[in-house]
Amino acid sequence: MDLPRAPRINPSILAADFVNMQAELARIATADFAHVDVMDNHFVPNLTFGPQMVERIQATSPIPLDVHLMITDPDRWAPEYAEIGAASVTFHLEAAADPVSLARRLRDIGARAGVAIKPGTPVEGLYSVLEEFDQILVMTVEPGFGGQGFLPETMPKLRALADEVRRRGSQVWLQVDGGISDATIEQAAAAGADTFVAGSAIYGADDIEAAVTRLRDRARAASLEG
Numbered sequence: 001m002d003l004p005r006a007p008r009i010n011p012s013i014l015a016a017d018f019v020n021m022q023a024e025l026a027r028i029a030t031a032d033f034a035h036v037d038v039m040d041n042h043f044v045p046n047l048t049f050g051p052q053m054v055e056r057i058q059a060t061s062p063i064p065l066d067v068h069l070m071i072t073d074p075d076r077w078a079p080e081y082a083e084i085g086a087a088s089v090t091f092h093l094e095a096a097a098d099p100v101s102l103a104r105r106l107r108d109i110g111a112r113a114g115v116a117i118k119p120g121t122p123v124e125g126l127y128s129v130l131e132e133f134d135q136i137l138v139m140t141v142e143p144g145f146g147g148q149g150f151l152p153e154t155m156p157k158l159r160a161l162a163d164e165v166r167r168r169g170s171q172v173w174l175q176v177d178g179g180i181s182d183a184t185i186e187q188a189a190a191a192g193a194d195t196f197v198a199g200s201a202i203y204g205a206d207d208i209e210a211a212v213t214r215l216r217d218r219a220r221a222a223s224l225e226g
């Protein structure tokens with residue numbers, strides 16, 4: 001698969017109409033990945049969908065899937081999403097028993113392996129294992145719900161991670177998720193993010209294609225300045 005170049009815009013279908021999913025996926029065809037939030041009502045206090053639904057989303061999506069697992073025991077469940085054919089599978093560091101082994105299993109199956117950290121989780125522990133991952137997701141809200149406000153206090157952590165990635169010459173993608181909009185994407189891009197999840201800012205727009213293009217343009221301009 002040819003991978004999309006940065007800056008990547010991944011609409012979160014958490015903000016889509018769940019009973020019109022096929023049409024909602026068609027509306028984001030010009031974006032880079034469809035971001036799929038899997039929540040188990042245990043790791044986070046909200047519930048979305050599981051592997052059966054993700055398999056149907058995968059079958060109908062015009063663009064590859066970026067699965068964000070907000071679940072307990074990803075060591076047990078994450079490989080199933082890679083088996084379905086998701087291009088990228090991201091699990092939470094806080095929930096994983098053995099993050100490096102799990103990332104290796106995901107890659108062996110053929111998915112990109114991602115690890116996510118909540119706003120309060122330090123990132124330094126990942127520095128020595130950057131090469132084990134294809135994507136690091138720095139959450140910019142507390143995971144669980146769409147439509148929350150962006151937390152600017154996560155930016156120093158992202159900036160430090162981006163510096164470390166550059167220093168090590170790593171190719172890992174740096175993703176942000178939560179509260180990303182026209183008003184916040186520039187800060188995140190300037191701090192070093194190259195992959196941007198946006199739910200309400202995209203599905204809440206009158207013209208989705210224009211919203212995707214605008215977010216991408218803003219991120220590109222800000223990353224050059226950052």
Ligand SMILES: O=C(CO)[C@H](O)[C@H](O)COP(=O)(O)O
Binds near residue numbers: 068142146197199
């Ligand atoms: O992982 C998530 C929440 O846990 C979602 O991907 C995120 O919240 C996207 O929604 P919005 O852009 O509306 O904040």
Ligand SMILES: [Fe+2]
Binds near residue numbers: 012036037068177
């Ligand atoms: Fe997400």
